Amino acid sequence: MRIGVLTSGGDAPGMNAAIRAAVRQADALGHEAWGIRQGFQGVLEKDWAPMPTRACANILQRGGTVLHTARCPEFLEIHRRADAAANLREAGIQALVIIGGDGSFRGAEALQREQGILCAGIPGTIDNDLPGTDRTLGFDTALNTAVEAIDRIRDTASAHGRLFLVEVMGRSSGMLAVHTALACGAEAVLYPESPDDSYQALVARLHANWLRGKRSSIVVVAEGDDLGNAMVVGARLRRDYGLDLRVVVLGHIQRGGSPSALDRIWGSRWGAEAVRRLAAGEGGFYLGEVAGALAVQPLARILDPRPAPPGDMGELVDILSR
Amino acid sequence: MRIGVLTSGGDAPGMNAAIRAAVRQADALGHEAWGIRQGFQGVLEKDWAPMPTRACANILQRGGTVLHTARCPEFLEIHRRADAAANLREAGIQALVIIGGDGSFRGAEALQREQGILCAGIPGTIDNDLPGTDRTLGFDTALNTAVEAIDRIRDTASAHGRLFLVEVMGRSSGMLAVHTALACGAEAVLYPESPDDSYQALVARLHANWLRGKRSSIVVVAEGDDLGNAMVVGARLRRDYGLDLRVVVLGHIQRGGSPSALDRIWGSRWGAEAVRRLAAGEGGFYLGEVAGALAVQPLARILDPRPAPPGDMGELVDILSR
Amino acid sequence: MRIGVLTSGGDAPGMNAAIRAAVRQADALGHEAWGIRQGFQGVLEKDWAPMPTRACANILQRGGTVLHTARCPEFLEIHRRADAAANLREAGIQALVIIGGDGSFRGAEALQREQGILCAGIPGTIDNDLPGTDRTLGFDTALNTAVEAIDRIRDTASAHGRLFLVEVMGRSSGMLAVHTALACGAEAVLYPESPDDSYQALVARLHANWLRGKRSSIVVVAEGDDLGNAMVVGARLRRDYGLDLRVVVLGHIQRGGSPSALDRIWGSRWGAEAVRRLAAGEGGFYLGEVAGALAVQPLARILDPRPAPPGDMGELVDILSR
Amino acid sequence: MRIGVLTSGGDAPGMNAAIRAAVRQADALGHEAWGIRQGFQGVLEKDWAPMPTRACANILQRGGTVLHTARCPEFLEIHRRADAAANLREAGIQALVIIGGDGSFRGAEALQREQGILCAGIPGTIDNDLPGTDRTLGFDTALNTAVEAIDRIRDTASAHGRLFLVEVMGRSSGMLAVHTALACGAEAVLYPESPDDSYQALVARLHANWLRGKRSSIVVVAEGDDLGNAMVVGARLRRDYGLDLRVVVLGHIQRGGSPSALDRIWGSRWGAEAVRRLAAGEGGFYLGEVAGALAVQPLARILDPRPAPPGDMGELVDILSR
Structure with missing residues (x-):
């Protein structure tokens, strides 16, 4: 055949x-x-x-x-x-x-x-x-790539005491976002299927962390979240609270690389x-x-x-x- | 509590x-x-x-x-x-x-x-x-570490047209050996629970690959295989067939490292x-x-x-x- | 003391x-x-x-x-x-x-x-x-991080036959951009101190590669290049030539990570x-x-x-x- | 031509x-x-x-x-x-x-x-x-590979409070050994050209670290050191002082891998x-x-x-x- x-x-x-x-x-x-x-x-x-x-x-x-x-x-x-x-x-x-x-x-x-x-x-x-x-093929590799990238960002976030919004792939799915957030110890995650990720809830979470003494935070954002992508959410937080935050869009580096085992x-x-x-x-x-x-x-x-x-x-x- | x-x-x-x-x-x-x-x-x-x-x-x-x-x-x-x-x-x-x-x-x-x-x-x-x-915790990380290490060894094996025996951890379990072998595209794998990994079968396999034109091969060996560890098997192949092979024992690098996602x-x-x-x-x-x-x-x-x-x-x- | x-x-x-x-x-x-x-x-x-x-x-x-x-x-x-x-x-x-x-x-x-x-x-x-x-401390690490990221992007660029613009750090310096471009085999590089990186030269280069049969290309862009950052250059190429290109901004992942030897x-x-x-x-x-x-x-x-x-x-x- | x-x-x-x-x-x-x-x-x-x-x-x-x-x-x-x-x-x-x-x-x-x-x-x-x-080509890559491997070993050394001898390549040259030792923060290094790496000096060093409260140590050994390779030095330390140490021979993983920038x-x-x-x-x-x-x-x-x-x-x- x-x-x-x-x-x-x-x-x-x-x-x-x-x-x-x-x-x-x-x-x-x-x-x-x-x-x-x-x-x-x-x-x-x-x-x-x-x-x-x-x-x-x-x-x-x-x-x-x-x-x-x-x-x-x-x-x-x-x-x-x-x-x-x-x-x-x-x-x-x-x-x-x-x-x-x-x-x-x-x-x-x-x-x-x-x-x-x-x-x-x-x-x-x-x-x-x-x-x-x-x-599906590629998910485990993309997840590890995203996690490694955020480990690097964590170094800087923590050195500067800063908030970072990191956007991962996922137009209609939060699979990558949620797994990434858990694996990199993110302070919050925004994704399309989430029952309760309102803007207010995010702000409350970040505020609570600040009161608890945390000076740096990572928020993982799925590109297709209802609140908008990381750029949009970041702009809103900057406008409303004057936060000195940074936005990183991981983009296509998540697609490539030698596959995981x-x-x-x-x-x-x-x-x-x-x-x-x-x-x-x-x-x-x-x-x-x-x-x-x-x-x-x-x-x-x-x-x-x-x-x-x-x-x-x-x-x-x-x-x-x- | x-x-x-x-x-x-x-x-x-x-x-x-x-x-x-x-x-x-x-x-x-x-x-x-x-x-x-x-x-x-x-x-x-x-x-x-x-x-x-x-x-x-x-x-x-x-x-x-x-x-x-x-x-x-x-x-x-x-x-x-x-x-x-x-x-x-x-x-x-x-x-x-x-x-x-x-x-x-x-x-x-x-x-x-x-x-x-x-x-x-x-x-x-x-x-x-x-x-x-x-x-169990650590298995996925150790597996990826072993696979990455063997990817490196493959570069050299293939540049020199050589046989490598690579020993991975596993005193009484072939879990790591078998998964590693599959993920790195090894030509053969020896592990304790294997039904048929006789010395003769290994030799026949290597010989068949050689006839097929493969000039380099990787054999993954669990440290606790019945035939002995990689050093022992390597010495036997050298003695019996005069093969110019190399043995690598991955050892403790498999235990450490930043955990996988x-x-x-x-x-x-x-x-x-x-x-x-x-x-x-x-x-x-x-x-x-x-x-x-x-x-x-x-x-x-x-x-x-x-x-x-x-x-x-x-x-x-x-x-x-x- | x-x-x-x-x-x-x-x-x-x-x-x-x-x-x-x-x-x-x-x-x-x-x-x-x-x-x-x-x-x-x-x-x-x-x-x-x-x-x-x-x-x-x-x-x-x-x-x-x-x-x-x-x-x-x-x-x-x-x-x-x-x-x-x-x-x-x-x-x-x-x-x-x-x-x-x-x-x-x-x-x-x-x-x-x-x-x-x-x-x-x-x-x-x-x-x-x-x-x-x-x-300076950090340059070698950032360079290797950028190169690894672009290696990943190259997989996708080549699988899809696509042009990628990749922005690296460097507001007034092309050091990182030029070293990265050489190390990742980029098709072109745009950086502030460059004597001749006009838009026309870039277009001519990409066109020549296309005629030579190259279907995918990577252009490294220093964030402070005279032509604008990668988003700006990408938008211009899209508008002028309708290219199906992608833009990746490496951003803060270049700053962190375990230092190189x-x-x-x-x-x-x-x-x-x-x-x-x-x-x-x-x-x-x-x-x-x-x-x-x-x-x-x-x-x-x-x-x-x-x-x-x-x-x-x-x-x-x-x-x-x- | x-x-x-x-x-x-x-x-x-x-x-x-x-x-x-x-x-x-x-x-x-x-x-x-x-x-x-x-x-x-x-x-x-x-x-x-x-x-x-x-x-x-x-x-x-x-x-x-x-x-x-x-x-x-x-x-x-x-x-x-x-x-x-x-x-x-x-x-x-x-x-x-x-x-x-x-x-x-x-x-x-x-x-x-x-x-x-x-x-x-x-x-x-x-x-x-x-x-x-x-x-020379390959040195920087091999150095980074060795350093990464020892970073992993350090995790285990430190978790168990143990001494590790790690052998790197170098039959007649200590280049790789010395650079690796410095980059991974080794407690000691043995290499052929060393003016003073006597066995006594090594023992004294390890003893001093122990007294200072260090419970884990890494010693980098060039394969061609005068005292013998890592196996030989390890056996001697075990025999003389009953140390519960581990030996790792990095071997051919140092040769391969994607080249550094x-x-x-x-x-x-x-x-x-x-x-x-x-x-x-x-x-x-x-x-x-x-x-x-x-x-x-x-x-x-x-x-x-x-x-x-x-x-x-x-x-x-x-x-x-x-």
């Missing part, structure tokens, strides 16, 4: 681990892996080639994706998906491993349902916001399992981790509501910042 | 996160935390003092343990445990948070059962070899939960993670058999090294 | 190494070191205390400054400097080690000249923009040497590195023009980006 | 930066760079190929050497060097960039003197033990300069850094005595460990 492998949507550390595992598992089972460049765009443009196992040497430890990635709005149209399927059939590619986030999985779901191409999804996004899995391990497990199932004729699923074990979900499940960060973690940030 | 906190056995990254969380949770609930130095030794020597929340500033990100640790063989004797309980009562310490591995938990179990001191255990050991929990988060959750339960009059338990969720186990469960690394992970190392 | 030690201005990694060395050298020579908190502010407020050698345990590897720092505009007034001198005399502090940048050295110079307090300066600023020294070594050498000279009755100088060796400069030399980054480094960035 | 580039001897971080710079400078000057694999071995076996500038994409940040390296004892024989020169002439390679240590430079010197091949040396060895240069910058400068000079018809030299500036030395100078670490650095370790 000829199996195509592609990465799609935003890149995430661990994608290369999944690519490597898919390619080598295919080889181990006597199948042939093809690398498709630039995600679904590459399917439309036939930008692909056989990918031998040696092409995967020394990629496990690298961030980004050796297959490159792109967003592909055309793929939202049914006739372009039909073109894609025709291209794949012509090239003898019977099955696809799609490494990406929810947009990519929706494309995969349609491709399988409408065109009968066997599709397997592997969750690859630093946001950790997919239904049906407790983990966990992201490499799950990328490897998922890549190998996806190919094992495709080779057995199974399709229309994506992989995940549920309760510590490898889980298999129907692709249609991607339409379920996104998971929210556990409410008690936000509470714990509060307790531990005293 | 006065609650004592101690770390015992080998140190592990994340212990400080647990100490900080225990102390601050106690404060939040209106109780008083005391820091006990040097583990059970400190209980015998009354080496303790009240630990205010400010004493926990800036320790979350530090390796080791601010309370120091020691092994305490005396604590195996019942009359010394009686002395310990007498000391604790005299000082008004009614409950203990014990952060450590299985030896420490056995001590805690006896102290609770015989002497009625409320004891809560928090798993702190880089070996990840405790029954009743999928995770996961170790900080679980240290924080467990520290807070232990105190919450002790404050409610509960004792005789240890905390863990089972299937992704916080779990509570009776201390007596520490006598159960140790968990072994999943067999399919060793197999996956094999498949992915092609 | 009683010798005060303070850190002033922006914090920089390596300051703690200098504090530790000053304190321990004082002890070794039979003198007494006092730690002054919050820079010159602490002198005005008598916020000081004896600093025993044990207070310097485990600070060598930490970013920030254990003595805290502050900017102190009052110190620009002569009568406040007279107050400072009076406070110091009253407390028996005869000499000062001042770790900071050019503002701090100007204060030190005036304090010595007007008030006769023995002052020794140690260059501590991540900007590396002081006359009379090839190196070089920053620890020079902090240690300078701290020890400053105290050795003060103890011998010498004052009115600051230390530096010139041509690889420890150098001594009169404090008045701080008024000399700032050094500019070597012109051929910018050129080299150009040659190496092909 | 056709210019060959090779790496020889032990690999060192920064070698890839030098390769990249040589290749791109050649391209910028209108010449052609060839990559030679496996050092001088590759010259004897004609294991070479043209190296386009794109082959150098994304190698700047990688440890090891993409051209691989080997030791080549045959090259000590004059008739094999004649074979090498014949091979080079046949392939039209008129000049060589040789990145390596003193053995490699001796080979280069003979090749230029006897056979008239234009040779340029670039110092690449983590030992920093070449005459005529204050710096300095190693990348000097690799880039040297690679570009070597080709600029070769292209102008100059040969028989190697590059270095002397007093902060790029220096050019005749290849014959490699026979000069090796530099020793500054004596006052060892003394400083002593003063700062109080």
